[in-house]
Amino acid sequence: MSVSKPANDVQVAVVGFGPSGAVAASLLGAEGIQTLAVDRDRAVYDKPRAIALDHEILRLFDNLGVAEPLSPHIAPFPASEHFGARGQLIRRIDMVSEPYPLGYTPTMVFTQPPVEEILRAHARSYRSVVVELGTELRKLEQAPDGVTLELCGDQGTRNVTADYVIACDGASSAVRRQLGIGFDDLVFDEPWLVIDLRVNASGLAKLPRTAAQFCDPSRPTTYIVGPGSHRRFEIMLLPGEDPRAMEQPEQVWRLLARWLTPDDAALWRAASYRFHALVASKWREGRVFLAGDAAHQQPPFIGQGMCQGVRDVANLVWKLARVLRGASGEALLDTYQDERSAHVRELTSRIKAIGHVICERDPEAAAARDERILAEGGGVPRTITRQEIVPPLSCGLRADVPHTANGTLFPQPWIMTSGGRQLLDTMCGAGWRLVLRADSAVARSRAIASHAVEIGLRLIAIATADHDQLPYILREESDVVTDWFARHACAAAIVRPDHYVYGVAADEAGLAEMLSGLEARLR
Secondary structure (H helix, E strand, O other), X not given: OOOOOXXXXXXEEEEOOOHHHHHHHHHHHHOOXXXXXXXXXXXXXXXXXXXXXXXXXXXXXXHHOOHHHHHHHEEEOOOEEEEOOOOOEEEEEEOOOOXXXXXXXXXXXXOHHHHHHHHHHHHHOOOOEEEEEOOEEEEEEEEOOEEEEEEEEOOEEEEEEEEEEEEOOOOOOHHHHHHOOXXXXXXXXXXXXXXXXXXXXXXXXXXXXXXXXEOOOOOOEEEEEOOOOEEEEEEEOOOOOOOOHHHOHHHHHHHHOOOOOHHHEEEEEEEEEEEEEEEEOOOEEOOEEEOHHHOEEOOOOOOOHHHHHHHHHHHHHHHXXXXXXXXXXXXXXXXXXXXXXXXXXXXXHHHHHHHHHHOOOOHHHHHHHHHHHHHHOOOOOEEEEHHHHOOOOOOOOOOOOOOOOOOOEOOOOEEEEOOEEEEHHHHHOXXXXXXXXXXXXXXXXXXXXXXXXXXXXXXXXEEOOOOOOOOOEEEEOOOHHHHHHHHOOXXXXXXXOOOEEEEEEOOHHHHHHHHHHHHHHHO
C-alpha cells in the first residue's frame, strides 16, 4: 500500500514583510490560506519612503477592512503645479473631479511608518497567517510539488516547505538573485536627493500650498505636500556632487535655502537615490513569484512605486486561491506575469516621459519644452489627471472580444440604502461579479442570471431610481455606473476580484457567449 506524501508545511510563504508583503499576507489570510510571512528586519523602518497611493489601492485596503484605521495617516494629494525654466506655470497634474470613480479621493499622500505598522498588524490578525520577524531566507529549492525554504531566525536554522512562494523582498531581492532572474533596463538613471521634513508654522507659511514641480534646468526639484506637517523635497543631484556628502545636514539646508531655514523645520530624512526604470525579465519561476520592488523599480514622478507592488499581490493572490482550491488550473497563474509585466512596463514608460520633461538640463531645450507644453494647452497651462496616466490591463485574463472597457477598473458608486449610503464593495464584496444596467433587457434574463450564478459570479444590477422587479437591484447615488455603461455603450460588465473588467456586452447573446468563454478559461 503506497503512502501519500504529507502536505507542505504552509500553502504560501511570503518573503519580505514590507507593504507589499503585508498586503499579500492579509489577502491570503482573507482567503483562509495557510501562510507564513518572514522578514529579516524586526521593526518597521521609522522614516518615510513611499509617500503616495491612489484610489485603486485604498479600495483594496477598504476591502480588507483596514482603510478606517489608516485614515488618520492619509490626506488628499493636492494638484501638482509644474513651473518652467523661467518660473512660469506650464501645466498642472491633478485628480479627476467628483463624483469620484472609485468612491475615494483619487490620489492621496500618506506617512509610511504608521501605515506599515497597521498593515502588518492587520496581516497578523488572520488565524491562517503566521508572521516571523528577524528571520532570514538563506536559500530555497524547488520540487514539482513545492518549495523548500531554509530559514534562519529565533528558532535557529530550519527548513519550511510551501506550495508557493511570493517574493516581496525588495529591490535587492535575495529570492530574485537565487533564481538568477535579471532586470530589463528601461533606460532611466538619474541621481536625486530625497528630503523629508516636519515643518513648523513659520515654515508652512513660506511653502507652496500645492505640490510643485520646478522644471528648472539648473536644478530640477519636486515638492510634495504630505499629511500634517510632513513635507518632501526631491532634488536632482548635479554631475560631480557626491551623493553621500549631499545627505549631510549642511548640504541639505543649502539646497533648501530658497524655501526654508533650519528654524522652519526639523530634518526627518535625507537619502540619495538613483531613480531607475527596471523590470524583471521573469516574474515567475516554477512555484515562486516576484512582486513589488523585487520585480520592478520606477522613477517616483507620479507616486506609483508602492501602488505597483500592491497591484502585484492583488493580481496574484486571488489566482493562487483559485488554484489552491482546485477551482482553476496552474495555467491561470501564468496570467500574473503577462498582466503585471505589461502594465508596469507601460506605466514606467509614461513615468519616464514625465521624468525626461522634468529632468531637462539644457536651458535651450528646457525653453523649447515649456513652449511645447503650453502650446498643447492652447497657450495656457492645461490640466491632466494622474488617473489618465495609469494604463488599463492590456492582456491576460480579458474577454476575447476587443473593447475599450476591457482591462479598465470598474467604478464603485455610493449605493443608497434605507440606513444611508454605502460603497458598492461594502454591500457586495469583491469576488467575481456580473454588473448589469437595471433598465436593460439583459438584466431581466433568467438564463443569464442562472449561468452567472452557476460559474460563481455575484449578480448586481445598478439603477438610478427605485426598481422592485429584481432582488439584486441597487440604486446608486450619482450615476457613476450608469454613465460608465453609457460611455462604453454596454449593458453588462463581468468584473474580476481585483476590480478589473474582464469584458462587457450590450445584449444577451453577447453576454451568454462571454460567460461561456470565462467559464472555460477559469476551469
